[in-house]
Amino acid sequence: MPTFTFDAQVTSAHFDSSGAVFALGDGSVRFEDRTFDAVHDGAILCAVVHPSGDGLVTGGDDGRVIWSRKGEAGVLATAKGQWIDSIDASAETKLIAFSAGKTLSVIDATDAGFRRDFQHERTVSGVAFDPKGRRIAASTYGGAWLWYARIAEQKPTKLAWAGSHTGVAFSPDGAFVVTMMQDAQLHGWRLKDAKNMRMGGYPSKVRSVAFMAKGRLLATSGAQGAVLWPFDSSNGPMGREASEIGFDDTTLVNLVASANPHSRLAAGLADGRVWVADPAGQGLNFIKADKGAPIIALAMSPDATRVAWADEDGQAGVADL
């Protein structure tokens, strides 16, 4: 198992076409073969795999959006004097969406001249493309706003729910939008009728969510085990209970990662351990059994055969399953 010791905080872990990639708080992008690009003048705040599958697109506190491949990097967009707080990309439409303050911006990886800027009433905390890459959900205080990615003049669809929403995800079938909330719960909407779904009961803030198993399950962090919500019917989890795997009341699941449509789930714990499990199978496979600093970055490769993790002390690794 390749391991790494970074002299900086890891913002996030990813798998691009070449292998594991880490985005760091010192502004650098580190590839699994130990090549790296020092790209941002400051910290990387968010990152996503480029729509081509090659390299990372990162957003920094220097107001830049930068595409890093091994040995080369280029600025794709800027937001002067602002932080790039969140980012997503669509391999389908090759669009990249990012937020800076109250603005959601969309650029096209295949057309340097294309840019759309959409304004919100409050700061945008998270952005997510729908599976087709045509619509974007932006989470903010008071709910989530839906935008058509390419249309310049439009009125967004507002999905309102009181409270502070800190991140957002689309279900793989495009039927549901789910947000993480400041006060330790999830909120969801079924788009066809804007019906609300409350998913609560967490002892801690939910930092990550991951759809898996052909979109039939939504795995989340924020509890003593990984929480699984059923999304296998048109009602989503409405009126149904969540299940939990890997329950351990001595710690919390900090992060989850999956690779839809696969059924494998990875969980990074607050006590530094990392496990992988198949909800239909038996037991947990600890790929990092040593306790240590909290896991703060976790990713599963698209074919669900590898997991990359990093802890708060800059220790990181890539495991083959």
Place this chain on the structure above:
Amino acid sequence: MTDTRIPVTVLTGYLGAGKTTLLNRILTEDHGKRYAVIVNEFGEIGIDNDLVVGADEDVFEMNNGCVCCTVRGDLIRVVAGLMKRQKPGAPAFDAIIVETTGLADPGPVAQTFFVDEDVKAKTTLDSVTALVDAKHVMARLDDSKEAREQVAFADRIILNKTDLATEAELVAVEQRLRKLNPLAPIIRAERADVPLDQVLGLHGFDLERILDIHPEFANSVSGPAHGEAGHVHDEHCGHDHHDHGHDHDHDPGPRGHDHGDDIKGISLSLDRPMNGVRFTAWLDKLLGEKGQDILRAKGIINVEGEDKRLVFQAVHMILEGDLQREWKPTERRWSRAVFIGRDLDEAAIRAGFEDCAA
């Protein structure tokens, strides 16, 4: 285990009080420290520094059933971003300084550091310092609820631009500030020239550092101890705010035509030991019912049958309390507490406090 959390200092004060001057000094003085500064308007800070971060005073209510639990969402976001610069094993900054606008309510700023689990894990609120301008503070206190709250909330008050006021004016200002906030020391300054150790590293919210509380600073029914400190702006005094030369004919001030500030500090003390259970129940009930109006509270309690001092501090409904060090043999063993808030029923609070005597 040493506390690796980064201390946070909040600077409040209305426009022109000298916050920017103080911030520029903090950033440019040769102190070998690394500070991150969170400001609300870019461009006010005169120097180019990549660790000056903009924020947008995004106040929201938590959905946790606590009616006064408003926090600053922008601070949660910015603190999380700043922490990404942290290197393993070493804090990214020696301190974080949050500047608020003149209209900001310091409550949500402070509460953010107690309520959000991520912010709480990485940072610790050190203190809230209010800057006031000696020449104009009286008028601001008359016409601005926010100005009164900023003074009342502070751990320390910097009375700035003292060179622009007479000694008599300064004394009058200090008396009024002390009535609003009997807990905070007042430091005189010109051009915000206070030593930085009077602003940073104060441990204003640290229970271990609650060393002493001076109830005589407050106006109490038993009479002011500091000359006429309790006399100025008293409900029954003969003059009113108009005496300070400001024209407020169309603005009746904070409490209509009576002349006290709506906010004041209430100082309580008791020589008899207190019943710990009864005191805790009373304090919980008081904060539960009046927490929205109570900006700050601090106390050192002499609990019957307990060798250690019970100390507490509260921000609105957020209460922290613990047994601290032992009473020293030579120390006067008495209970004292200060509650700073708006429209507080002093007689009822005093009666409730004294009722907790063992």
